Amino acid sequence: MSGEAKTTDAVHAETTNNIDPSEPPEKTLAQDQAALDLSATVLTTTAYEYSEKDATRVRWKIDTHLMPVLFFTGMMSAVDKIIISNAALYGLKADLHLTGSQYSWVGSIISFGILAAEWPGAYIVQRYRLSRVVATIVVMWGVMACLTAVAKDFSSLMALRFLLGLFEGPIFPACQVYVVMMYKADEQPLRIAIYLASLATLFIGPLSYGIGRSTGASIATWKLLYITVGGVTFLWGIALFFLLPDNPATWRILSDRERYIAIDRVRVNRTGIENKKVKWYQVREAFLDPKSWVLLCGQVLICTFLGGLTTFAALIVNNLGFSPLQTVLLGMPTGVIQTASSIIVSYVGTIWPNTRCIFISATCLIPLVGTALIWKLPEDAKFARLGVYYVIYLFWGAYTLSASLPAVNTSGHSKKVTLYAMTFVAYTTGLIIGPQYFSKSFNNGYVALMSSAAIASLLFLCYALICVWENRRKDKAVAAGKFDNMNHGVDEDLLDLSETEKRDFRYQF
Template sequence: MAAEKATITEVPNVDSYEPTGKLEKEFGEGQDALDSSAQVLATTSYEYTESDAKAVRWKIDRRLMPVLLITGMLSAIDKIIISNAALYGLKKDLHLSSGQYSWVGSIVSFGNLVAEWPGAYCVHRYPLSKVMGIMVILWGVFACLTAAANNFSTLMALRFLLGFCEGPVFPGCEVYVVMFYKGKEQPLRIAIYLASIATLFIGPLSYGIGRSTGVGIETWKLLYITVGGVTLFWGIALFWLLPDNPATWKFLSEREKYIALDRVRENHTGVENKHIKWGQVREAFLDPKSWVLLCGQIMVCTFLGGLTNFAALIVNNLGFSPLQTVLLGMPTGCIQFFSSIALSYIGTIYPNTRCIVASLACLIPLAGTALIWKLPTSNKFGRLGVYYVIYLFWGSYTLSASLPAANTSGHSKKVTTYAMTFVGYTTGLIIGPQYFSKNFTHGYIALMCSAAAACVLFLLYALICIWQNKQKDKAVAAGKFDNIQHNLSADLLDLTDTQKRDFRYIY
């Protein structure tokens, strides 16, 4: 049996680096031009095999992915319990009208939206594990305090603050995936922490709390205190469970750190650089892909916004009791998880199919929404089955969420692009509940229009990638990059995707 080929990376010593070429002088002087991985890769050198690299990846998977999964799940739980709380008397106790309840659903996403840019700055500038831990602790506190709300205004304020604290979390999770995984490995990992298995946990919890007696507190308040308390303690645990970056993670040996960093060099996206580069920020805003994906995220996430806040009421409206409703919501988590993993797996093994698969997947909830709207009200089990099918939309979102990670280089540009796409996510969550502010018929029609628009936008994103790849090929053929000389590997320079000769976009 042939021996496995050893991988050796030779990089000039980082301490002797000087910006000798046009590229470095224009886009970053001295150490500011370097990605954080440069220090490890340029000062150490290890031989390793493909088996060694897979072993390191599996070690990272075992430790990092469960933490991101639970963090994402708690974020989803803190959003969807408003629906179960409404069944347990929140609307009645706080005297909320249908319009006010819609705004209670949307206000969390306004908090997310306001937090995006300060959150992106904190994720960029400060140790990532500390930012994540502090934000999770704070959102747990505000989830607990929601039990103290006694009117519409107080509830709105607390929900806004909860959303504000959640804002940096998903962009932070995406930064972790880019730091530790190759481009072809990213869709599946992003799908895992976005899998939204929250209903599998909130269903039994809500059912148990709903059957509790003699506790001396309203059921919906007990629900918030329980979930908020768990979130708070999880935030404290994140200080020890999450790393800041691969180079400083004590869970890895020095050799494993080297392998972890070297194996992701082929992404051409870098790992981390704490210096804010405003030219990269500007480039992110001028990139048409960012805006098309932002609009696509808005359209697909209106489903999430509408269903998250009205799921229990939709099922209850089909003719089921409150306790039946919270249990019947559990399968939606399985469907979302299956959709996320299955579509991401397809996008992983078949190159440049992510946009096509995401676009086709949007047609399923479009048809499902039409059926649940038009089926006779007497056919409640048929409508329930179609309601479950609608949740396949989540695979479109998780697959499209992997695109910024694969297609953006330069740390400042990456963080800005993640923030922009998350603005699309939060905007969709704001709009979705408003679809149902008048009646369910109005909401169903609006959801169908959103699904159709998302389908078109994802295909447009693919066309832009194809065009930009052709432009890059022409520039290389014309020798545009040949006059750039530097004495350090370009993969270790904190450069954007447009500045790297070998970077090509995935779609």
């Protein structure tokens, strides 16, 4: 490996303070391994020739081994959240004597647990073996789901739901790290849509129906539901210890040549693979970036739909005039609609460059119309209202496509992990707010959801405008020579730099 470079912090200082980048570096890259991304270890010590067909074959191998695992993990996370809605139909509210707005708070408290886990979880995800972190937290949230069956009153249920959220907290940031490590930028939205695909209702619907029809059980139906789902989650967590890799450079199912190809093919992202050293200037950048806050606010508003519907879905359908057993079956199509929406919107949003925010904004308007219709249609038109209720679930396409923005627009491992945690804070904040929309009445909830969708639509257009402005500013800086020789001839893709420090990095929107 030839050439020298400053430490990452020194390079960052040159960018922000306009110090002459030609002055002698303090350390060589060999001396400062913290400046290197994990990809440098593989790409600078070995080399293999390969064709595009070889790269496609490696990507397919990663797809077949990784994506089903992430999909089922994401689905079980959703199942453990939405099961509360079916449990309410089967006597949970009556058995635990929930009154007033207590059920709304039972829906929200899990998100407070997730929120509390976000920053410690982000640190753990970066510092420790990713596979072990994910497997351990899945085992623990399976235990918490099982223990929900022993809740005796509102207080004990709240405590168990909080702990369930606490252990679920790091899961989606960890999944995001996997996708960014393994896939090119244009491949990421579809993979993100897959692990966020909510087919949970297809799993929980038949299970809830079958358990609901059982009459010989000596245990309350809602308790049996929790024990069954928690047990499946626990066993899946054990399996994850053997199924998940830590990163492409150490994945045992890949040969040395395949590891090289897996890492080399994603260099075009200019976002790096992994670095275990926490760089605090990158953390600071994530917090000071205006795009971060526009994205977060938009995602909070989209996720109020998820928060409200997760907690009140079964009660909304039941309120339309359907029986409890009919309700659990009628909830099943919502998972298919969410999944189809996320995959279609994510795919279409990557066909044409820089149209993601347009599709996100447009998709937000569809559930807005659906919510207005379910609110205003006559009460006796229950099948028409059920149809537009399904339309509301198209909101998930907007969220999954928005989840790809930090993946393609962020470089530097510390900055990426920080921003993933921030966006998941937005996710959980929406989950907290959503149930409160319905705490007084369904009508109030519908009005609040419509307002959220309208504002979110505008925010993602603002995100696109900020990206356009920052790209033009980067073009001017490059033309003025501010990035010339900054890395002393070393390929910037091998350095753990943030995107603001990379000459050729441009934001996608």
